[in-house]
Amino acid sequence: MRRIRIFDTTLRDGEQSPGVTLTPAEKLEIARQLVRLRVDVIEAGYPAASPGDFSSVEAISRVAKGVTVCGLARAVQSDIQAAYDAIKEADDPRIHLFLATSNIHMEKKLRLTRAQVEEQVDRMVRFAATLTPNVQFSPEDGGRTDLDFLVRIVEIAIRAGAKVINIPDTVGFLLPSEYAMRMKHVRDHVEFGDVQLSAHCHDDLGLAVANSLAAISAGVDQVEGTINGIGERAGNASLEEIAVALSLRAEQFGASTNIDLSQIVRTSRLVSRLTGMVVPPNKAVVGANAFAHESGIHQDGVIKERTTYEIIDPSSVGLTENRSLVLGKHSGRHAFRKNLEEMGYVLADGDLAEVFKRFKALCDRKKIVTEEDILALVDERYHEDVVGPYALDYLHVSTGNFALATATVRVTGPDGVKEEAAVGNGGVEAIYNALDRVTGEQLELKSYQILSVTPGQDALGEVRVQIAAGVHRVAGRYVASDVLEASARAYLDAINRLIYVRGAKMTVQN
Numbered sequence: 001m002r003r004i005r006i007f008d009t010t011l012r013d014g015e016q017s018p019g020v021t022l023t024p025a026e027k028l029e030i031a032r033q034l035v036r037l038r039v040d041v042i043e044a045g046y047p048a049a050s051p052g053d054f055s056s057v058e059a060i061s062r063v064a065k066g067v068t069v070c071g072l073a074r075a076v077q078s079d080i081q082a083a084y085d086a087i088k089e090a091d092d093p094r095i096h097l098f099l100a101t102s103n104i105h106m107e108k109k110l111r112l113t114r115a116q117v118e119e120q121v122d123r124m125v126r127f128a129a130t131l132t133p134n135v136q137f138s139p140e141d142g143g144r145t146d147l148d149f150l151v152r153i154v155e156i157a158i159r160a161g162a163k164v165i166n167i168p169d170t171v172g173f174l175l176p177s178e179y180a181m182r183m184k185h186v187r188d189h190v191e192f193g194d195v196q197l198s199a200h201c202h203d204d205l206g207l208a209v210a211n212s213l214a215a216i217s218a219g220v221d222q223v224e225g226t227i228n229g230i231g232e233r234a235g236n237a238s239l240e241e242i243a244v245a246l247s248l249r250a251e252q253f254g255a256s257t258n259i260d261l262s263q264i265v266r267t268s269r270l271v272s273r274l275t276g277m278v279v280p281p282n283k284a285v286v287g288a289n290a291f292a293h294e295s296g297i298h299q300d301g302v303i304k305e306r307t308t309y310e311i312i313d314p315s316s317v318g319l320t321e322n323r324s325l326v327l328g329k330h331s332g333r334h335a336f337r338k339n340l341e342e343m344g345y346v347l348a349d350g351d352l353a354e355v356f357k358r359f360k361a362l363c364d365r366k367k368i369v370t371e372e373d374i375l376a377l378v379d380e381r382y383h384e385d386v387v388g389p390y391a392l393d394y395l396h397v398s399t400g401n402f403a404l405a406t407a408t409v410r411v412t413g414p415d416g417v418k419e420e421a422a423v424g425n426g427g428v429e430a431i432y433n434a435l436d437r438v439t440g441e442q443l444e445l446k447s448y449q450i451l452s453v454t455p456g457q458d459a460l461g462e463v464r465v466q467i468a469a470g471v472h473r474v475a476g477r478y479v480a481s482d483v484l485e486a487s488a489r490a491y492l493d494a495i496n497r498l499i500y501v502r503g504a505k506m507t508v509q510n
């Protein structure tokens, strides 16, 4: 059986989702989980994009062992050099460079002729190959590139030293049969030798996974995608869907992957929490309803025999019942550490002590502490690595059903401690008006969501917000047992990230 290599670009193309800004510590945590998931390649970011991106990719290269770590670069020397400098300590560093080859991109965006693009591909792939033997080249918008020209470009890239050729359907335009034909055509018309062929699909027509699977049937060696299908516009191919489809229908594809399917649900939840991108309930494999049966006939069938209506065994993708851990206010550090290890988290002593302290505080407020509660506490630890300029010291909200709500906040910021009060139509609006006064920011609240981390009246509430300020759109989130406190802190988190995105200094502990 052929082995398909899984190339994860959650940290690069996934982070290109509007509103998603991951901190270096959050990226590192996702990378660690991708190693547990056993992906073959982690595209860790775009090192030339910013100093923050560079240092995240560098940190991931040092920590993510046993996988290929890849950095993206335009076909320009400075991007390629930055990519190499960031990944050079990885076990297997890969430079991924791209240059658009469709007529529309060459004429309107790059303003280059075909001859110039050919020359630049040749020169830049050769340059990348002087830095590392593991060079991947992508003719961007390969899905809309003239086929003869595509063949020509692939020949040039291979001759110049590329070891992986990725043909992206950058704008998600192709149908599965067309994408498969394109892959076959390239393979049939170019001498590949041991060079790998790769697929990279976008979901503009909802066909990213179908196109990726069609490419596998057509013989590609590698597929690229993201966890939960996040990414530019409508997103990328969902890696978890591809991995499960390949596992379930291995005979039809004659292919398998190295993915540890039991890590899928955990990975999906981590990515959703850290990116703030909620997984739709009806999403295949990882949606909340993916294994829920509503109608009587289905329920009857599943009770009699699960496989009447379930083609995937939920436990195979790591979906275990939310077991209530036998952990409470009388539990000690050892039991807590052991439970965390069973969930896949191995924390350093200092981190463990911090999470344990929060766990004890939570036990005072909550009767039953579940696995989800503890995962939320662990995630919050990473979350606090964003040491932006603003921190909430004090919050008081007064609200009812027939008067304006009032909120008083005290915030430590770049100019010291400030206190403000404001009114609003509800508690949250009052808080946000007060925080706007404290920070002096002109913000537009684009979205606000409260999610219950666990069931029950004493559940932890997670608030996710998206704010816009000028050209920037960023997300913030916070988990707390009080939703008004979570609302305030999520908003401040978004403001801190906004400042980070604008290039302000941020302290991060790796």
Ligand SMILES: CC(=O)SCCNC(=O)CCNC(=O)[C@H](O)C(C)(C)COP(=O)(O)OP(=O)(O)OC[C@H]1O[C@@H](n2cnc3c(N)ncnc32)[C@H](O)[C@@H]1OP(=O)(O)O
Pocket: 013, 016, 046, 048, 049, 050, 073, 074, 075, 076, 098, 099, 100, 109, 110, 111, 140, 170, 232
């Ligand atoms: C399909 C994809 O997902 S591609 C990856 C997308 N990811 C990103 O863009 C990462 C984040 N990007 C960034 O931080 C910035 O865009 C940077 C640092 C890469 C470049 O920033 P700037 O130098 O300010 O350029 P800007 O983004 O405005 O414009 C892009 C320039 O690169 C050129 N360019 C675009 N693609 C390529 C390429 N593959 N190789 C070489 N040049 C390219 C454009 O033609 C344009 O050049 P021009 O300034 O001569 O017109």
Ligand SMILES: CC(C)C(=O)C(=O)O
Pocket: 013, 072, 098, 138, 140, 141, 166, 168, 169, 170, 171, 200, 202
């Ligand atoms: C950089 C390339 C591979 C890309 O992301 C795309 O074309 O969608």
